[in-house]
Amino acid sequence: MNTNKNSLINFQEIKGDLFANALPHESLAHCISKDIRMGAGIALQFVKKYGGVQELKAQRKNVGEVAYLKRDDRYIFYLITKEIVYDCPEKGDFICSLHCLRGLCEQLGVSVICMPRIGTGLDKLPLDFVHASVKEIFKGSDIVIKMYYI
Incomplete structure (x- = not known):
């Protein structure tokens, strides 16, 4: 990994199952809609594994924000990228x-985030755009991003 703060972030793309391979203390992240209807794709797996739909709704987050749950030694982050489940994010x-x-x-002291290929799949954002965006936004931080794919 590159340690120069002015260069690319600590970004890894890993072939494997996010839920099986992420360590218990590593935080998780994925994208959802503001209506918090997680009935398909990896979002459904997050609901089955971590629940918390009412906790997330109570946070009343808007598009462009992030809701989260604390489960054992990790945070589960829900990036609100669109209004309605059937939309595609801007x-x-x-x-x-x-x-x-x-x-x-940074506020919560999270040093590792494990995620699927967020924004791709059902949301249809180009993988190159997703990679470039993640790298640019986390550039200069000490946060390690592990992006899993099967």
């Missing part, structure tokens, strides 16, 4: 959510 809203995520991680 690139600007996705970027705002990433900025919010970085701020929360």
Whole structure:
């Protein structure tokens, strides 16, 4: 990993299962809609594993913000990237959510975030855009990003 603060962040893309491979103390992140209807894709797996739908709704977060849960030794971050579950996120809203995520991680002392290929799949953002956005927004931080794919 590169330790020069002015260069790219500590970013790893890892072939494997996010839930099986992320260590118990590593925080997790993924994208959802403001309506918090997580009925498909990896979001459904997050609901089954961590619950907390009412906790998330009570936080009343808007598009471009991040809701989160604390479960055991980790945080579970929910990037709110669109209004309604059937929408696709705007690139600007996705970027705002990433900025919010970085701020929360710095505030909470999170040093590792494990995530799927956020914004791709059902949300249809280009993977190159997602990679570039994550790298740019977390550049200069000590936060390690591990992006899992199967």
